[in-house]
Amino acid sequence: MAIGTDLPENCDRRSAPDPEFDGTAWVVQWVTVCPGGLAGGIVAIPGLDATQTDVLVRFELAADKSATQRLTPGLPSFVIPADPGFFEILRSYFALGVDHILEGLDHLLFVFALLLLIREKWKLVGAVTAFTIAHSITMAISTLGIVTLPGPPVEAVIALSIMFLASELLQRNNDEDRLTEKFPWIVSFSFGLLHGFGFAGALAEIGLPDDDVPLALLSFNLGVEAGQLLFIACILVTAALLKMFMPALIRAMRTPGHIGSTSVAYGIGGLSAFWFVERIAGF
Known part of the structure; x- marks a missing residue:
């Protein structure tokens, strides 16, 4: 209709x-x-x-x-x-932030790859926190016009960041942690800066109220964080249920070199490679 x-x-x-x-x-x-x-x-x-x-x-x-x-x-x-008023702007832009992150499959796939790559709880908390801080910084400075980057190249490199994590998943082993596993917050912060420019591009398309830019920016960012935490919570709950009822599947996805973890890594890498080529072609 x-x-x-x-x-x-x-x-x-x-x-x-x-x-x-x-x-x-x-x-x-x-x-x-x-x-x-x-x-x-x-x-x-x-x-x-x-x-x-x-x-x-x-x-x-x-x-x-x-x-x-x-x-x-x-x-x-x-x-x-x-x-x-204050609450109308807060509610509207918070909802837009939640929707944007939950509809942004590339951002969610990056977070999902982090969840697979990092096996220690506190390292995972640090990586997610670093990712949040980084994209909050660049989203703010880009939205306020301090530093801006063209959208298409940013979107292409975001796809490239997911390909990098897929490569790290393929190359990890049980003998020694890779640099990404030892210091995941460095990787998540570096790529988080880039993802922030992607969020800023979406916010620019939406538009900001001229006299309430800081409030709208804060509300949108809070919505993005809420959506990201909701996604992480869903993944962790699903993993906990699978660990109870299908432990072999979880072991397969977590064991380096196993056909299960290899298949997941190739799936993530293949999809992100498709996005990369598609976005490069769209320049």
């Missing part, structure tokens, strides 16, 4: 005209006049409740007042606030 757009009732053209195909995507643009402004009006996406997608609505109440609202199949409409 197609989705549409319903603007506030005071707008003289509430619905979108027919979309046009520009060779890449279906695009629709139109101008409407809303006497009295948008504040207090309802924006709805008819048909969204019958889909499995989300819609991001970015609106400006004044030249220096912009905000973003995420609509979902369970929430296909919203009332435009006169002035988005």
